[in-house]
Amino acid sequence: MSKIRAAILGASGYTGADLVRLALTHPEIEITALAAGSKAGQSMAAIWPHFTPYALPPLTAAEAVDFAAVDVVFGCLPHAASARLLGTINEATIIDLSADFRLRDAATYAEWYGGEHPAPHLLESAVYGLTEFARSELPGAQLIACPGCYPTAVLLALTPLLESGLIGAERITINALSGVSGSGRGLKEANLFAEVAEAVHPYGLGHHRHMPEIEQQLALAAGAPVTISFTPHLVPINRGELVTCIVELAEGQTHLSLRAALADRYAHEPFVHLLPEGQAPATRMVRGSNHAVVNAFADRIPGRAIVAAAIDNLVKGSSGQAIQNMNVALGLPETMGLEAAPLFP
Amino acid sequence: MSKIRAAILGASGYTGADLVRLALTHPEIEITALAAGSKAGQSMAAIWPHFTPYALPPLTAAEAVDFAAVDVVFGCLPHAASARLLGTINEATIIDLSADFRLRDAATYAEWYGGEHPAPHLLESAVYGLTEFARSELPGAQLIACPGCYPTAVLLALTPLLESGLIGAERITINALSGVSGSGRGLKEANLFAEVAEAVHPYGLGHHRHMPEIEQQLALAAGAPVTISFTPHLVPINRGELVTCIVELAEGQTHLSLRAALADRYAHEPFVHLLPEGQAPATRMVRGSNHAVVNAFADRIPGRAIVAAAIDNLVKGSSGQAIQNMNVALGLPETMGLEAAPLFP
């Protein structure tokens, strides 16, 4: 069988580059097109010197890609631009890493992303690709929306607990820490080394765009509307995302019930791992890999617990999950190309 | 008038060294004794090369200090060892930076610090030195207990709000981030560069020793018992501490009421500053200085708010506040020796 011909759109961003990194060692992927509007005509090595050793197609404009000649399109474009372009492609499986097809409701999208949805007719058919919870919908899907990085971490921590009714849907309070790569390669003063290093701060208090996405998916798990508190922080690391969620236990439950449920749910998952009692998830445990680690702890306030998860925001939180989704969608072994162990130190 | 003769015990730790740093430019302090048991006989420059330019007394054992010849003793010793030694000193004003005199209740101390309190008779008279809230008790005090670093940040954020009844004493949920200097210069694998850099993780989940101290002080402010949720994280920075507290608003209040109360309370404080509406506290705003920045935000969950504060854990959270306390205790201008602006970048 010939390889899967893949186009990666937005290859000049950190997410696109990480997709290229993973695709390069995926035994069934052949990268046949790389697009990045502002860098069209350049080589990947010119804008990403760490790809110097690799033969890769030159960058083109996204519109210049012959989509009839590719099997899978990975979209790493900014929101809105993503939907505008992807909405025109019919020939290939589309795996979108932007925010455009995550929200089911076009009105919510318009409220949080500042404009009409460019392709609302696709919202219904898009599969929300948190792989571990989407396996039945992925095979054969034409459009897969990869979850945001924060939602990935939160949903892995909380979905089984809400589904089983072990925790309440009220007062879910999420604290989150993210590495700087999460905000992209764009030129912002806030992302300069001297601003970020040796410093931490919260941001997006009360209005971060991942909120409605998390609420949408938690509500599906809970079978009831969910409103969350969400406090993200920028921390001086390149990669890594950590969430600690304060939840209300259902009557009679303890953090041990949560651990039991997580153990049960993730026992056979290749990429999600419950840590031993008392061991805190740490981003260093998953750096550079598609793994996630989770755990639950007693809170000092009775009737509550702390559920924590760590991922690499660029891998399980983005490019790795995209490939995991592709694997499932196309009938390949789910772990193919994603077996690399974390890079520590 | 002659200068204040100061002894610094535990000068081989980060806190002790930061006290020396500040004392060196304090116009009324003369460092007359430096103690560090394990390093007795060495010069400060030998263990802290950044003090090479400065003439300082050699290190001795703490027991070898002639306390009759000093006016102020700064204790930067480990808990228990601190109370054992300080309990024997009658001649000087004692400013303790350990945990030994922060808790009012010896039984609570024994529970959290793993042993009987070495000098319980001193607990009642010790002044809890969160300077901004202790000014009436500090002048002439013989024993001042400097707050822990996390408690300092939390109490600056929440005390005025609890005192005024704008927030409830229930369900206070504190998320916290701390730089690595907070865990000292001891040789622990967990503090090695390669373990900490490019990584974050929570720790002490449900059982961090600063919990009872925070609860004790918040209860005093609320006039009612307080049980908190507290989730600290280690972040790869040297200095800096950040807390984001999720609180329940009293009936009819909003985050704007909280901002108004903080503005009112801190309007004339030299070291505590309310940031403009919407601006998040960041550790880079206070690095190396005795300043604290605070702010309040709307939470997405109705009826709640987020109150955040940032300090330098070694300065306002430790050595700087110790000097601030000394200034007030001895009738000096409160800001003396603490005027340096934050070091950024």
Add this chain to the structure above:
Amino acid sequence: MSKIRAAILGASGYTGADLVRLALTHPEIEITALAAGSKAGQSMAAIWPHFTPYALPPLTAAEAVDFAAVDVVFGCLPHAASARLLGTINEATIIDLSADFRLRDAATYAEWYGGEHPAPHLLESAVYGLTEFARSELPGAQLIACPGCYPTAVLLALTPLLESGLIGAERITINALSGVSGSGRGLKEANLFAEVAEAVHPYGLGHHRHMPEIEQQLALAAGAPVTISFTPHLVPINRGELVTCIVELAEGQTHLSLRAALADRYAHEPFVHLLPEGQAPATRMVRGSNHAVVNAFADRIPGRAIVAAAIDNLVKGSSGQAIQNMNVALGLPETMGLEAAPLFP
């Protein structure tokens, strides 16, 4: 006597901000004007939140400053722009931190800085302000050119050795490491956190602009032309600069002769310190301070030695030295406002 009225031009850059930091605690400086063209109309706290606690003049355009009402102008403008503006000021002592008045020769300037010098008539009278070697020329000077950061470190290490003939002027090979603040607050991809963190690389190989400045000053010390090898590296720190210079020993000399000469030359210097035999200069020894540390070591190749120095590029390498120069120029104690000990950790 009234205070020295100071204008700081280019206050929106790291150097300008560090000057403000130091000036704020200088007992004889009153900041009366702050200029930053692109930010005119804003407050300093708006662009530098760490100045929130301080009352400072609002930012104006540099052209809008009433130079007749200031005693000292600190220029932190880009090269060329600096000379264009400063060349029009007659009323105040000018302390320029740009590269414009460091080179004595307008042709060399044109070659390395890409254009005619905007005010060549001032080159002859400008004092090259490496304070320790310019004390006789500084008092009453009208225009002082502060050395570049790399030159400061190199010249402190090598000038006494060349002047005394202990080392040769041939084959001086300088390796250098600099923190990121050295390249400013401008928006460049190369300065993004994710590009710089967890990474090092050399830059400007063979053509860094500090080369002719170093050569000019070393030649003055040697009494002969000097051509250097200079290899700077970017390292993931905010502040700090380190140079290790490989030099040829004069006949019969060893690194101990160099240590003796440095000891002799710097014995009474408040800011330059020879470390004990065998102790390597480290940037953590000087962070945030105006101090420099130097030392000499045997090289494994016979007849050579290694001379190393560390400074904080923003302080002794820039703003601190500017104030040190002002102090000497105006007859104030040289250390005034610069006494703060290094910030470690």
Add this chain to the structure above:
Amino acid sequence: MSKIRAAILGASGYTGADLVRLALTHPEIEITALAAGSKAGQSMAAIWPHFTPYALPPLTAAEAVDFAAVDVVFGCLPHAASARLLGTINEATIIDLSADFRLRDAATYAEWYGGEHPAPHLLESAVYGLTEFARSELPGAQLIACPGCYPTAVLLALTPLLESGLIGAERITINALSGVSGSGRGLKEANLFAEVAEAVHPYGLGHHRHMPEIEQQLALAAGAPVTISFTPHLVPINRGELVTCIVELAEGQTHLSLRAALADRYAHEPFVHLLPEGQAPATRMVRGSNHAVVNAFADRIPGRAIVAAAIDNLVKGSSGQAIQNMNVALGLPETMGLEAAPLFP
């Protein structure tokens, strides 16, 4: 065919852990024994939580390994301890990552490593495993000494140039920067985060143990004795090593001749890459991978050039090269298990 049964001794160190990381995805390696004396009886996940997802043998004492049941032994033990143990193994191919079999001369070893060599009879037969230059000796070798990390970078940069006579053997001046993982997981104050972060310094000036190894190998390439100058620095990164070598050009040569020679020599190398004219090697280009990047530049001093190289000290500088050597020694494709692209950011 059954897989290669591999034992990894010293699995509790960073080098050992990185070997495990790479071995886990090597298609022909089965890890059958893991040894770490001080941690015997523990699981790998207990001491290295990032291996939580992987099934690995428990740690034993090195002496408890049944060497008759393994095909390859990777030794990541401290020097001296390594030779003592490895000298007793006859059954398996031995790939030693310690310093014990790198030097050909037992007297030199004794001088630099402070004691008699524990197994001098093996020195002659040990193959010095800088893979690119050892391919003819590796197949069937019983004992392979993997080069040190600094030597790997230096030798890749300079060996082809010395062999071809393009540069002289005199006055080779090497400046080097290394990440902290190079000094291991041992508990040393100097490796604490707060000591290392936001700081740089040189170390081992004039007496670093990699000097004689580099000299030995450069001498072989030059056909003449070589004495080097070597100035290593510690930089606050986990992984990465960078060298910039100042070399004397042979008559009539320029840096372009060097580039041509490097291009020629490395044209078909899978892991060594000449960068385009003017592009500086950077550790971020190779992070986490077995790649090396090299380049040559004009020096400002006539008749000299700068040759630079970057590697990941734990991969090409250690564990990756060990596997590369194993591949060649056992007749496997040289790149097997080492194809992963660098991790950036």
